[in-house]
Structure formats: structure tokens, C-alpha cells
Amino acid sequence: MKFVLFLFIGLQCCILSVWAQDWEKETPVIRASVDVVNVLCTVRDRQQNYVIDLKQEDFEIIEDGVRQKVQFFSNETGEDAQPLTVVLLIDTSGSVKDKLGFLQEAASEFLRQTLRKNKDLAAIVQFDSEVSLIQDFTYDYPVLEDAILSIRAGGSTKLYDAIWVSVNELLRHEVGRRMLVILSDGADTQSLTREHEALKIAQEQDVVIYGIGVRSGRFDSDFGKLKKFAEGTGGLFFNSKVDLQKIREAFRRINRGIKNQYALGYVSTNTRRDGSFREIKFRMKRSGLKVTHRKGYYAPSDKP
Numbered sequence: 001m002k003f004v005l006f007l008f009i010g011l012q013c014c015i016l017s018v019w020a021q022d023w024e025k026e027t028p029v030i031r032a033s034v035d036v037v038n039v040l041c042t043v044r045d046r047q048q049n050y051v052i053d054l055k056q057e058d059f060e061i062i063e064d065g066v067r068q069k070v071q072f073f074s075n076e077t078g079e080d081a082q083p084l085t086v087v088l089l090i091d092t093s094g095s096v097k098d099k100l101g102f103l104q105e106a107a108s109e110f111l112r113q114t115l116r117k118n119k120d121l122a123a124i125v126q127f128d129s130e131v132s133l134i135q136d137f138t139y140d141y142p143v144l145e146d147a148i149l150s151i152r153a154g155g156s157t158k159l160y161d162a163i164w165v166s167v168n169e170l171l172r173h174e175v176g177r178r179m180l181v182i183l184s185d186g187a188d189t190q191s192l193t194r195e196h197e198a199l200k201i202a203q204e205q206d207v208v209i210y211g212i213g214v215r216s217g218r219f220d221s222d223f224g225k226l227k228k229f230a231e232g233t234g235g236l237f238f239n240s241k242v243d244l245q246k247i248r249e250a251f252r253r254i255n256r257g258i259k260n261q262y263a264l265g266y267v268s269t270n271t272r273r274d275g276s277f278r279e280i281k282f283r284m285k286r287s288g289l290k291v292t293h294r295k296g297y298y299a300p301s302d303k304p
Contacts (some may be wrong), residue, residue: 041293050260061211072265083176091184097153110251128154129160160191234294275301
């Protein structure tokens with residue numbers, strides 16, 4: 001059954017609520033009244049290989065030029081990694097209609113290879129002139145595959161609305177690592193949500209966005225927007241060049257990124273609850289390493 005998610009733009013009031021988590025997984029999630037800044041990241045060497053043997057003391061986090069103390073650390077590799085929650089956001093507008101079969105096949109393979117049985121959840125959302133929940137969160141891969149294959153192409157493109165709905169109505173209620181994987185040409189034509197609002201809510205809710213660009217020669221595309229969403233949240237962007245093998249390779253690279261993450265947390269030395277954007281940078285003790293992470297976060301605010 002297909003459920004349409006109605007977007008109430010006038011009620012877009014997002015409250016950042018970040019809680020300390022048990023990174024060592026020995027006890028349940030800790031709920032506390034402190035504001036913990038959570039950052040997922042991946043680290044690669046000069047040969048673009050993922051580095052997975054780093055310790056907490058190898059990382060330094062700088063917020064707005066001020067060094068912060070890393071207080072929570074976890075290596076998110078293997079079966080002991082935190083639960084993963086994925087929303088697969090598929091553009092079904094007319095501009096990608098002739099590529100939909102490629103997307104469906106590759107997306108099904110991605111979920112089969114990425115999700116751990118009875119531990120990781122996924123949901124399927126399609127967007128064109130509407131934003132529609134095709135399948136709510138489930139562990140059941142055959143159900144997800146059927147949902148993907150049931151998708152049909154529609155009209156215009158509501159990319160920003162789709163991001164806002166997927167984060168606000170689905171991912172914000174989940175725990176663990178939260179990912180949004182977008183397959184689109186990136187050209188928004190009808191959203192009521194603005195671009196910066198879509199990015200802001202993803203940053204507020206610690207959602208990492210991965211983008212796969214799918215271009216049709218007959219329509220405009222804007223891969224720059226997908227790249228901006230990915231870079232702003234610590235994800236990656238790939239240009240598929242409308243080729244099934246390249247789409248598969250993009251999904252494989254996303255899979256590798258997800259399975260080679262580190263999770264870090266700190267309590268900011270800046271105690272002002274002013275809702276401002278704060279820039280995050282990493283400094284590594286070991287030379288020659290590149291860190292992919294979100295660019296910053298929005299501080300809590302006491303304003304209603």
C-alpha cells in the first residue's frame with residue numbers, strides 16, 4: 001500500500017535534541033541533560049583506502065577554531081557497529097523515467113549487501129510531484145525489494161520537500177546511525193521547502209546524506225545540489241553517468257563508507273544556546289589522512 005506523506009511547511013519548527021549514547025555498547029543508551037555533539041566520519045589514506053585501526057587519541061576536533069575534548073568514541077565496523085537506519089529516497093519524476101529500471105535493480109542490490117539481518121532497518125520513499133512512503137522501516141529485505149520494484153515514474157520534482165519529510169517524519173525518531181541515500185538528477189522544480197531548510201534539518205538530526213546523480217539528456221540536472229547535501233552532512237556524492245555498472249559501483253562505495261565509520265562525541269566548550277551554526281574541523285595525529293565528516297551543526301536554542 002502506498003501512503004502519501006503530507007508536508008506541513010508552516011509547522012517546520014525543529015528542535016535539536018542530542019543525547020549522549022553508549023558508544024561501547026555494554027549498556028543501554030544513556031539519556032542525559034547535556035548537549036552532546038555527535039559526529040560520524042570516515043578516514044582514508046593517500047591511496048584512498050579506509051583506515052580502520054585508529055584510536056580515540058588519534059582524533060582532534062576543532063569547533064569554530066577551539067579544540068574540543070573527544071569524550072565518546074566508537075569504531076563502527078563489523079557486526080558490533082551501532083544499528084543502521086536507512087531511508088532510500090528515489091526520484092521518480094519524468095526526468096529519470098527511462099532510467100528507473102537501473103535504479104530499482106541497483107538499489108535492491110545495495111540494501112541486500114548493506115543491511116545486517118534483524119539489526120538494520122530501511123524504508124523506501126519516492127518523490128515526484130508528491131512525496132510518498134512506499135515502505136515504512138522494516139528488517140525484511142524481500143518486503144523492501146518488492147517495494148522498490150513497485151515504484152512507477154510520475155511528474156515534477158520535489159527534492160527538498162522529500163529530504164525534509166524523510167528526516168522529520170522518519171529518521172529523527174530512530175536511534176543509531178541514520179542515513180539518507182538519494183537517487184536523483186538534483187533539479188528541484190516544485191518544493192515548498194527551501195534548499196537551506198532541507199540541509200539544516202539533516203544537520204540538526206545528525207543524518208548523513210549520500211547522493212547518486214542520475215542524468216537524462218532531455219532534462220535539466222543539478223548535481224551540485226546533491227554534492228552540497230552530501231558534503232554538508234559528511235556523506236559522499238557520485239555521478240552515475242546513467243550507466244547500470246556505475247550506479248552499482250556508486251552503491252558499493254556507499255556500502256564501504258557506511259561499514260568503515262567512526263563515531264565521536266563531545267560536549268562543546270561553547271555553552272551558549274543561541275541556535276547558531278558551528279563549524280567542525282578534524283585534525284589527525286597521523287599524517288596523510290583525509291577525514292570525511294559533516295561540516296558543522298546547529299547549537300541548541302532556548303528560543304521557542
